[in-house]
Amino acid sequence: QVQLQESGPGLVKPSETLSLTCTVSGASISSSSYFWGWIRQSPGKGLEWIGSIYFIGTTYYYNPSLNSRVTISIDTSKNQFSLILSSVTAADTSVYYCARLEGTYHVLDSWGQGTLVTVSS
Amino acid sequence: EIVLTQSPGTLSLSPGERATLSCRASQSVSSSYLAWYQQKPGQAPRLLIYAASSRATGIPDRFSGSGSGTDFTLTISRLEPEDFALYYCQQFGSSLTFGGGTKVEIK
Numbered sequence: 448q449v450q451l452q453e454s455g456p457g458l459v460k461p462s463e464t465l466s467l468t469c470t471v472s473g474a475s476i477s478s479s480s481y482f483w484g485w486i487r488q489s490p491g492k493g494l495e496w497i498g499s500i501y502f503i504g505t506t507y508y509y510n511p512s513l514n515s516r517v518t519i520s521i522d523t524s525k526n527q528f529s530l531i532l533s534s535v536t537a538a539d540t541s542v543y544y545c546a547r548l549e550g551t552y553h554v555l556d557s558w559g560q561g562t563l564v565t566v567s568s
Numbered sequence: 569e570i571v572l573t574q575s576p577g578t579l580s581l582s583p584g585e586r587a588t589l590s591c592r593a594s595q596s597v598s599s600s601y602l603a604w605y606q607q608k609p610g611q612a613p614r615l616l617i618y619a620a621s622s623r624a625t626g627i628p629d630r631f632s633g634s635g636s637g638t639d640f641t642l643t644i645s646r647l648e649p650e651d652f653a654l655y656y657c658q659q660f661g662s663s664l665t666f667g668g669g670t671k672v673e674i675k
Contacts, residue, residue, distance in 0.1 A: 493668045495666070496664045508664055509663075511663070548664075552601065553664065554618045554624075555615060558612035559612065560611075
């Protein structure tokens with residue numbers, strides 16, 4: 448049973464960089480059948496796709512509205528992948544989820560529990 | 569970017585009733601790439617339906633999906649108490665997008 452767990456600071460100052468890591472257990476992040484993605488949800492709002500990465504390090508399907516500020520990376524030796532979002536503002540305050548993106552139907556079949564990141568001085 | 573519009577925003581029903589949720593796309597979506605999720609307060613979303621009509625592992629058969637092109641539907645045949653939640657549709661095209669959600673609440 449695959450499990451995903453987000454970790455990182457819960458508070459980031461405006462204009463600084465948000466950095467989160469997702470640790471995967473119960474499955475290999477090097478599987479060729481899956482991508483690994485990030486999604487966020489502002490308080491009381493809907494889901495917003497951020498982007499995904501494949502085990503060889505190729506990134507896919509970045510949200511155009513965030514593209515210039517987002518970097519997703521992967522560390523297969525640690526079974527982890529990471530999100531960096533630069534120049535954050537209060538609008539980036541959200542619960543951030545990591546998830547596994549199944550490669551045939553492109554659905555998010557396993558999710559982390561989510562972590563709240565607040566942007567505030 | 570394909571925009572998904574879900575309706576209604578809120579659906580007020582009683583346990584045992586039938587729920588019909590709509591997801592309309594701004595352009596045609598491959599049925600292979602249309603999914604539905606359920607989200608309860610304080611929890612991550614859970615995959616219900618993939619490829620428009622296939623139930624994910626462990627999902628009860630009271631949940632069904634249908635549709636093609638730009639119009640898709642999630643139906644819950646008889647609402648159980650645990651089904652009152654938020655529901656999102658999701659598509660994959662050149663990128664991945666979600667609908668705005670439908671809240672199914674107890675009447």
